[in-house]
Amino acid sequence: MRAISYSRPGGPDVLELVDRAVPEPGPGEVRVRVAFSGVNPTDWKSRSTAQPGPGGQVPNQDGAGTVEAVGQGVDPAMVGQRVWIWEAAWQRPWGTAAEHTVVPARHVVLLGEDPSSELGAALGIPFLTAHRCITAAESLPDRLGPGTLSGHTVLVQGGAGAVGNAAIQLARWSDATVIATVSGPRKAQLAAAAGADHVVNYREQDVVAEVRKIAPRGVDSIVEVSAAVNAAVDAQVIGMHGAVAMYADDGGAEVTVPVRAQMGPNARWQFVLVYTEPERAKVLAIEDVATAVGDGAIRVGEEAGLPLHVFPLAETAQAHQAVQDGAVGKVLIDVTA
Numbered sequence: 001m002r003a004i005s006y007s008r009p010g011g012p013d014v015l016e017l018v019d020r021a022v023p024e025p026g027p028g029e030v031r032v033r034v035a036f037s038g039v040n041p042t043d044w045k046s047r048s049t050a051q052p053g054p055g056g057q058v059p060n061q062d063g064a065g066t067v068e069a070v071g072q073g074v075d076p077a078m079v080g081q082r083v084w085i086w087e088a089a090w091q092r093p094w095g096t097a098a099e100h101t102v103v104p105a106r107h108v109v110l111l112g113e114d115p116s117s118e119l120g121a122a123l124g125i126p127f128l129t130a131h132r133c134i135t136a137a138e139s140l141p142d143r144l145g146p147g148t149l150s151g152h153t154v155l156v157q158g159g160a161g162a163v164g165n166a167a168i169q170l171a172r173w174s175d176a177t178v179i180a181t182v183s184g185p186r187k188a189q190l191a192a193a194a195g196a197d198h199v200v201n202y203r204e205q206d207v208v209a210e211v212r213k214i215a216p217r218g219v220d221s222i223v224e225v226s227a228a229v230n231a232a233v234d235a236q237v238i239g240m241h242g243a244v245a246m247y248a249d250d251g252g253a254e255v256t257v258p259v260r261a262q263m264g265p266n267a268r269w270q271f272v273l274v275y276t277e278p279e280r281a282k283v284l285a286i287e288d289v290a291t292a293v294g295d296g297a298i299r300v301g302e303e304a305g306l307p308l309h310v311f312p313l314a315e316t317a318q319a320h321q322a323v324q325d326g327a328v329g330k331v332l333i334d335v336t337a
């Protein structure tokens with residue numbers, strides 16, 4: 001089969017198209033015929049820094065495809081099911097940039113007949129991260145779904161990013177009021193298309209004043225891509241028992257928080273790394289995202305604020321470069337092309 005592999009950390013040029021034997025699923029594993037592989041910043045960051053094991057590393061955490069074989073102890077009824085894949089390559093050599101991959105059975109989630117494989121490959125990292133971020137607040141429930149966030153407000157810093165888009169879609173599905181920040185008109189259009197009720201241009205508008213107009217008592221949850229840059233704003237708009245969920249160090253590696261001002265609302269400043277989040281939070285996130293997909297509430301593409309950029313498998317290096325260069329939307333690899 002065709003696979004992309006790398007045997008040393010480095011730039012996109014370390015990614016090679018190789019011929020590999022189709023892997024056999026071990027106990028507790030499934031083998032998936034991959035249709036689409038999703039590319040996230042984490043994929044190029046680990047490709048740049050992490051030394052692969054001796055057999056090489058197939059990149060990319062997210063994907064979608066069809067289960068074609070199961071290992072010992074896995075329900076054979078899984079064979080033939082369309083699934084989405086999360087964290088395929090986390091501490092394992094088999095990512096999704098290959099015609100076939102093997103993952104632990106719990107890392108595949110039923111996709112059903114209708115949702116596209118493109119949608120399935122866009123779910124894992126962004127949507128599970130967004131779920132964790134939104135539900136970090138003590139003022140909010142730990143489940144998402146219709147009505148769960150009624151009367152609550154979520155602020156998404158960076159609403160045109162992949163995680164930002166996921167946060168908007170999940171929060172809207174849950175009936176929150178959603179405010180998104182963006183850097184310009186094109187991204188404003190995308191955040192609105194994703195479902196944001198209010199979009200604020202953080203380069204031209206006073207974010208604190210705009211958010212306070214919409215949510216005079218502050219917001220419950222802030223999904224934060226750039227805590228180093230936005231901490232002062234976040235501290236002024238976080239509401240009682242709300243949480244600032246910091247999932248990236250874009251724009252700076254360290255954050256300064258005004259302690260006394262954050263004591264008043266009993267605010268929580270929550271660091272988020274999707275791979276190591278508590279088990280219960282991960283399980284609930286997977287269930288809720290699967291339900292949202294089943295409800296038809298999750299969409300991808302320009303009309304959902306997430307333009308798709310599709311590359312053939314042999315151009316995985318270009319796909320990584322596109323994400324590295326800050327592509328707006330979702331970068332996918334058509335593994336069959």
Ligand SMILES: NC(=O)c1ccc[n+]([C@@H]2O[C@H](COP(=O)([O-])OP(=O)(O)OC[C@H]3O[C@@H](n4cnc5c(N)ncnc54)[C@H](OP(=O)(O)O)[C@@H]3O)[C@@H](O)[C@H]2O)c1
Nearest residue numbers: 041129157158160161162163183226229247248272273274
């Ligand atoms: N912790 C985790 O588990 C986890 C999970 C997923 C992703 N991440 C990380 O999160 C980051 C974003 O990932 P992604 O896939 O969403 O990337 P992306 O699609 O490139 O989105 C990043 C977005 O952040 C916006 N942004 C940057 N600085 C901003 C600021 N000061 N205020 C508001 N928005 C700002 C960017 O737009 P403008 O610059 O135009 O505003 C862009 O829309 C990456 O560093 C990634 O590694 C972490």
